[in-house]
Amino acid sequence: MEKTTNITVAGLGGQGVLTVTDILAEVLFRAGYDVKKSEVHGMSQRGGSVSSEVRFGKEVASPMVPEGESDFLIVMEPTQVEVNRHKLRAGGVLITTDDVPMERLSNPKALNTMMLGALSKHFELSEESWLTVIKEFLPEKLHALNVEMFELGRQGAR
Amino acid sequence: MNHRMLASGNEAIAMGAKACGVNIGVGYPGTPSSEILDVFSRLGGVAQWAPNEKTALEVGIGAAFANGRSLITMKHVGLNVAADPLFTIAYSGTPGGLVIVSADDPGMASSQNEQDNRRYAVAAGVPMLEPADSQECYDFTIRAFELSEQFRCPVLLRVTTRVCHSKCILEKRDLETTPRTGKFDRDPKSNVMIPAYARIAHRKLRAKLHELEELNEKGEFTRWIRKGDELGVIATGISFQHVRDAAPEASLLKPGLTYPLPLETIRRFAASVKRCVVVEEGDPIVTEAIRAAGIPVEGKAEMFRFGELNVNRVRRLLAGDLTPETPPPAGKPPQLCLGCPHRKSYEALRDLGCIVSGDIGCYTLGVLPPFEAVDTCVCMGASVTVGLGMRKVLPEAEARRVVSVIGDSTFLHTGINGIVEMVYNRPATGHVVIVLDNSTTAMTGLQEHPGTGRKLDHTPAPRVSIEEVVRGIGVDNVDVIDSTADPAGFRELVSRRLSSNDTSVIIVRRPCILALAKAKSYEGKNK
DSSP: OOSOEEEEEEEETTSOHHHHHHHHHHHHHHTTOEEEEEEOOSGGGTTOEEEEEEEEESSOOOSSOOTTOEEEEEESSGGGHHHHGGGEEEEEEEEOGGGSOGGGOSOGGGHHHHHHHHHHTTSOOOHHHHHHHHHHHSOGGGHHHHHHHHHHHHHOOO | OOOEEEEEHHHHHHHHHHHTTOSEEEEOOOTTTTHHHHHHHHTTOOEEEOSSHHHHHHHHHHHHHTTOOEEEEEEHHHHHHTHHHHHHHHHHOOSSOEEEEEEEOTTOSSOSOOOOTHHHHHHHTOOEEOOSSHHHHHHHHHHHHHHHHHHTSOEEEEEEHHHHHOEEEEEOOSOOOOOOOOOOOOOHHHHOOOHHHHHHHHHHHHHHHHHHHHHHHTSTTEEEEOOOSSEEEEEOTHHHHHHHHHOTTSEEEEESEEESOOHHHHHHHHHTSSEEEEEOSSSOHHHHHHHHTTOOOBOOOGGGGSSOOOHHHHHHHHHTOOSOOOOOOOOOOOOOOTTOTHHHHHHHHHHTTOEEEOOSSGGGGGGSTTTOOOOBOOSTTHHHHHHHHHHHHSOHHHHTTEEEEEEHHHIIIIIHHHHHHHHHTOOTTOEEEEEEEOSSBTTTTSBOOTTTTBOTTSOBOOOOOHHHHHHHHTOSEEEEEOTTTOHHHHHHHHHHHHHSSSEEEEEEEOOOTTTHHHHHHHHHHHO
16 A cells, blocks of 8 residues: 555544544554654543544655545544544545444443554455454453454444 | 664654663653653653653753753743753763753644744754654654753754554664663853853853764764755754655755754755755744855745644755635534533633633643633643732722633642732732642543652652641632532632632642543552
C-alpha cells in the first residue's frame, strides 16, 4: 500500500476515544506500517468533543489527517456525527453506533472496543492481532468484556 | 529489549533524558508539556513538580552549577514566569547541561494565548532546537545536553502541541547513562553576575552564538531534501511534516537548530530554487531573520500567523490563496464536570452578583453558561492582584462586589504574592479571596502539588497548608468550607465577608471528582 490511509475517531470526553486510537495505532504499527497518531489533550477532558486521528502507510509525513481526507470516520456519539462529517472524504467509510449491535452493549465504557471491532473488518489483519493489543492496553479485569464487545462489533449490527 | 516503538514527543523527550543521564527533571504542569516528567519518573528518573516555572528553572540551574544535568519542562506561558533566571543564566551558563523545554500551543488548544517562544531564544541569546517528530525529540534532547555542556549555555528545546502529543515511530539507541555525581568548583567570575563579570559574560555569550552558527552550517541539524528546482520550501518543526504532504514536489530545507540559524546554508538553498517560501507556524521569525540576512524569500500571508498550520492550510499558503477560511463546525465545548465541586461555588457567586476576578485552571470554565460567573482572567496568580486593583478604583458599593477566585495549585504557583500585596496595600473595603481547593492540579491531568501531601510520583511529601500560609501573612479572616456540602453556609459566609472591611480568604475544600479514586489509591499505598 503506497497511499496513506486516514482514520478519524470522534466522540465525547470520557468515551475512550484516545485509548481506542492508541490500540488502533499499535495494531497497525505491529503490522509493519509507518504510523502516526494525533490528538489534542487538555480542556477536551471536560466532557467536550474529542477526536483523534491515525494515519498509516509506507511513509507518513504529517500526523494530522488533512481536512476532508479521512478514509474512515468512526463516531461514537450520535450528536457528534454532523460535527465531524466534513472530515470524511467522498466515498469514505462512516461508522456510527448504528453499525454495531448497541442492544448487546453491556457496558457503555466498552463502546470504544465495539466500534473498533466494526472498523477492524475493513482491514486484512488477523483477529488475533487486534485482541493481543486490546489485552495489552487494558487491565486484565476488563479483558473478557472488551474481547466480547470487539467480536460483537466485528460481526456488525443485525 | 525492544528499541522500536510508537511514542509521543513528550515520551521521547523523557526517554532521551533518561538515556543521557539527566540527574533531575523539574517543571510545573502545563498542557502540552505535562507528561514529560511523569514519564521520566516512571522510567526511574528523579523528577519533581516545582511550585512554579521560575522555581523549577532555578532548581535546575543549581543542579547544573553542581555539574549535574537538569531538564526543565513547562508550557509556553510558563517561560514568562521563568524569564528572569533565563536571561541571566544565558550569560553565565552552567558546567552541567541545562535544557529547558518550552511547549508552545499554537491554536490555543488549552492556553490563554499563542505566544511564540522562539522569540525567547533570540531575546535571551539561547540556542534553540526544534524537533519535528518523536525521533527528533529523542535525538535532540540528547544532543541538547551535549551542546549545553560544550558551549556552557542553556539550550531551549522548543516543541509544539502536535509534536508533544502526536505518536510516531521512535527508534531508541542502546544508551543508558548513569547520572554523574555532582561537584562544585568555585568560579565567581563565571557564576556571579555582578556588572563587572556580566559585561565579560555578555561578550562571551555572543562569541558562543557565533561558534554555534558555524557549527550549524556543517549540516548536522539540517535536512535538505532535493527535489525539483521550481519550488523550495524552508520549514521548521511540525510545519516540515505538513509541507511534505502538501508539496511533495518541492525541495525542502528543514533547520533543526533554529537559533542561531544556518544562514549560509539557507542562502545556498534559496539560490538553488526559482521560488523559495518559508513555512512556519506563529510569528514570521525565521522569515524575518532570513530576509535580514539579505536572502530573498517569500513569507506567509498574515492570516497564517493565527492558529496551527496543517496540510490544507500549507497548500493554501503555498498557492497564495487568501480567500477566507471556513471554520469547522463547532463541537461540544468543554464544561465543568457533573459533580465538580466548583459548580456550587460559581452558582453562589453568580447569584450574589459578584465581580469575579478569575484565574487559570478548570474553574476558568465558570465563564461559560450556566454560570457566566468569571469576569476577568489574565495569567497564573493574577486573580488576587487584579481583584485588588479593581477594589482600589471602583466606588465603594461596586468594590464590595469584587472577589478573587483561584485554585489550589495556582495559589501555590503565584497566588501567595497577591496575598502579601493584599495585606500590605489593603483596599479600604478589604478584599475576599476564594481558594477553590480541589486538592490536585486538575486541568493539566491531576498532577500533585505542594498542597497535596504527595510528590510527583505520588509518594508522601510534607504538605504545605494554604490556611497556615495565609494566616502567617496576616489575613484577617481565614475560613475553610465545603460549598457542595453546605451551599447555604457558603453563600452566607461570602456575603458576610464582602460586607466587612476585612481581608478574607475562604478556602473551599472538596476533592476533584476525577482525582478522588486516584488519591484514595495513593493514600492506601502510602500507609
